[in-house]
Amino acid sequence: MAEPILSVRGLETFFRPDEGIVRAVDGASFDLHPGQTLGIVGESGCGKSVTARSILRIVDRPGRVESGEILLRRADGQVVDIAKLDAKSALLRDIRGGEVGYVFQEPMSSLSAYHTIGNQLMEAIRLHRDxxxxDARARAIELLRMVGIPRPEQRVDxxxxxxxxxxxxxxxxxLALAAEPRVLIADEPTTxxxxxxxxxxxxLIRRIQRERNLAVILITHDMGVIAEMADTVAVMYLGKVVETGPVDTIFHAPRHPYTQALLRSIPSVLATPLSRLATIAGSIPHPYARPPGxxxxxxxxxxxxxxxxxxAPPVTGLAADHEVRCFLYDDAGTRRA
Amino acid sequence: MSAQPPVLAVENLKKHFPIRRGVLRRIVGHVKAVDDVSFAIARGETLSLVGESGCGKTTTSRCILRAVTPTSGAIRFRSGEGRDVDVAALPRSELRPVRRQMQMIFQDPYSSLNPRMTIADIIGEPLLVNGIGNLAERRQRVAELLDVVQLPRAYLNRFPHAFSGGQRQRIGIARALALNPQLIVADEPVSALDVSVQAQIINLLLELQERLGLSYLFVAHDLSVVKHVSHRVAVMYVGRIVEVAPTATFFRNPRHPYTEALLSAVPVPDPRRRAQRIVLEGEVADPSNPPPGCAFHPRCRYADERCERVTPTLQPAAGGSLVACHRAAELNLVGVAAA
Incomplete structure (x- = not known):
């Protein structure tokens, strides 16, 4: 396959409040290719949103990217490590929105209530384009039309x-696409x-992805959305990527016990009415009380x-594109008895 | 259903909220949140009420509990002693004994428990309010209720903040069960929970129903969850029920075009089944100004000129369904089925 547009290696993002340390992302690695969708899936507290926010370096304090590489291949072919950039640098501001667009979960709280949507779009356009x-207003109307908003000439105001x-x-x-980024991060866009x-x-996301050859990172807790949208999947649990692989492998030949249990426990429209669900015992531990190992x-x-x-279990490669972080598999990828 | 009279029979229920404008607060229109809804729930049965936000499903459930007073219609509730009462017509002062028998489980386990009360006080409050037993008896009952929802008795004196979302939802269920209700209204009881915890709560609700013969009115938007918990499913659109059917029939042979579209929009957790979905154009109609005829007609791919004029009523269809669609008999709609 061609060079990835975004490559994350050993990302660690920790929160250090006064009470201790929360390893929100504890060694995440994955690649993203143009025209492809990477789905990051997991339950609350697994670090999927913090991973996404780390890529743009917009993690709220007291969280910060502690180590790892976030390698972005820019339009001119140059590779920059976002993790190493100065938080206030012009380059980082260029990348935010310009190279990597971000769709937030809560459209109500992420849009300004004091500005018209047209003004917000024009600001985003003029930030990155002279x-x-x-012209910016015309472009804003064009964008609204592209995302399927009826009567964009009126809605812009x-x-x-x-x-x-x-x-x-x-x-x-x-808004995320205003400056024509090549990577789109969508954090629970439909929750x-x-x-x-x-x-x-x-x-809409699929259509725009096709038209622009966008690389998409889709963050969700919904396995149905992942099955529908993703090409490759990273499953996270408590800050760790426990399994990565092509979407078909993850759903039909999952290897990590968590992925397997998660897939068994989701309700499905294909189930028999009034049937019991398989459950995962217990609940997700509190972030301060992370179990050892x-x-x-x-x-x-x-x-x-x-x-x-x-x-901590090592990462084992089961196939070229299928990795699992579990002691059950030896170096050769075979399951221990 | 059996010959036994239903626990709950809702007849022609309407709830119209007035829209007031101007300094004189004159009524300039009505939001028809619930518009002529009828259904019944048998003992031990779960009826799920589904639909998009604003369709009136929550208002319907709140009318049943008389959290809001219906504009018109009857809500016949059969109490444990076999007495029939019309909840809609009951004076406020007589509501308490009826409410003991119908309880609610809320969506958000974080805001529905008082953070300053211990678990024992939260679960015991319905007993205290209704003057049941003395302190020792109430304590005993609360401990039993914790067993029922599978929480350790040692948690009695803790506060809600010490619990996870799933545990809090168990506490909410224990509180709802405290007075041995006939009917439980559950408004999105698992939608705020994580997948792995959601399964535990769904199983608990199913188990409790079998053991205690509870009837559930289950308000939900997640059709996958609905498939697991319901005996029958009712779909609402802009204040009206457009289809009611036994669960298996509902999913396999939808009769209303709106049901078909809803089912086709549900993402199936299997990448080999990326089906061509029916994507509904436009938005849910405005309940203060619904379209004439069938409210769904502007978004319906099968609509003809009759649909724009005449409002369809619920009519029986094959497989035990009731459907409000002029073209139900001629259409062959697609449901979901295992591969």
């Missing part, structure tokens, strides 16, 4: 609170929406006493 106000949730999320996407609106937004071991069915609770 164009006149009139409305405020975010005048729009429905689905339309607001479309505006968010238009606050109804299923029918979710289907519209997912369709493999973070999943207290809930794991294949727990090996003395091993899983002693040290």
């Amino acid at each position: 164009v006149s106000k009139a 409305s405020y975010s609170f005048e729009l429905s949730g689905g339309l607001r999320q479309r505006v968010m996407i238009a 606050a929406l109804d299923v029918t609106t979710q289907a519209q937004i997912l369709d 493999c973070p999943f071991h207290p809930r794991c069915e294949s727990f090996i006493a003395g091993t899983c609770d002693a040290g």
Whole structure:
């Protein structure tokens, strides 16, 4: 495959509040290719959003990227390590929005209520492109049309609170694409929406991705959305990427006990009515009380006493594009008895 | 259903909220949040109410509990002693004994528990308010309730902040069960929970129903969850029920175009089944100014000129469904089925 546009290696983002240390992202690695969608999936507290925010270096304090590389291949072919950039540098501001667009989960709180959506779009355009106000406005209307907002010439002057949730999320996407980035990060873009609106937004993301050969990182807790959208998948649990692989492998031949258990426990429209669901025992530990060794071991069915609770499991390659972080597999990738 | 009278029978329920404008607060229109809704729930049955936000499903459930007073219609509730009461017509002073028998489980386990009360006080409060038992008996009952929802008795004196979302939802369920209700109204009880915890709570709700013969009115938007918990499913669109059907039939043979679109929008957790979805254009109609005829017609791919004029009523269809669509008999709609 061609060179990845974004390559994250050993990313560690920690929060150091007064009470201790939270390893929100504890060694995440993955590659992203143009025209492809990487799905990052996991439950609350697994670090999927912090991973995404780390890529743009917009992690809220007291969190910060501690180590690792975030290598972005820019349009001119140069590779920059975002993790090493100065937080206030002009280059980083160029990358935010210009190279990497970000769609936030809550369109209501991420859009300004004091500015018209047109003004917000024009600001984003003029931040990255040297164009006149009139040209920026024309471009803003064009963007609104592209994301499927009806009557864009009039809507450009409305405020975010005048729009429905689905339309607001479309505006968010238009905003993220205003400066024509080549990477789009969408953090739970459809979680606050109804299923029918979710289907519209997912369709929109797919269409724009095709048209622009966008590389997309899709963050979600919804395995159904992942199955629908992703080419490759990274499954996270308590800050660790526990398994990565092509979407078909993750759903049909998952190897990590967490991925397996998660897939068994999701309700499906294909299930028999009134049937019980398989469950994962216990609940997600509190971030200050992270279990030693493999973070999943207290809930794991294949727990090996003395091993899983002693040290962190290594990453094992099972195939060229399929990796798992679990003691159950030896160096050759075969499962231990 | 059996010959037994239903626990709950809702008949022609309407709830119209007035829209007031100007200094004189004159009524300039009505939001028809619930517009002529009828359904029944048998003992031990779960009816799920589904639909997009603003369709009136939550208002319907709040009317049943008389958290809001309906504009018109009847809500016949059969109490444990076999007495029938019309909750909609009951004076406020007589509501308490009825409310003991219908309880609610809330969506957000974080805001629905008082952070300053211990678990024992939260679960015991319904007993205290209704003057049931003395202190020792109440303590005993609370401990039993913790067993029922599978929480250790040692947690009795802790405060809600010490618990995870799933544990809090168990506490909310224990509180709802304290007075041995007939009917539980559960408004999105698992949508705020993580997937791995959601499964535990769904199983608990199913188990409790079998053990205690509870009836559930389950308000939800997640059709995957609905498939697991329901005996029957009712779909609402702009204040009206457009289809009611037994769960298996509902998913396999939808009869209303809106149901078909809803089902096709649900992402299936299998990348080999990336189906061509029916993407509904436009937005849910405004309930203060619904389109004439069938409210769904502007978004319906099967609509003809009759749909623009005449509002369809619920009519029986094959497989035990009731559907409000003029073209239900001629359409062959696609549901979801295992590969």
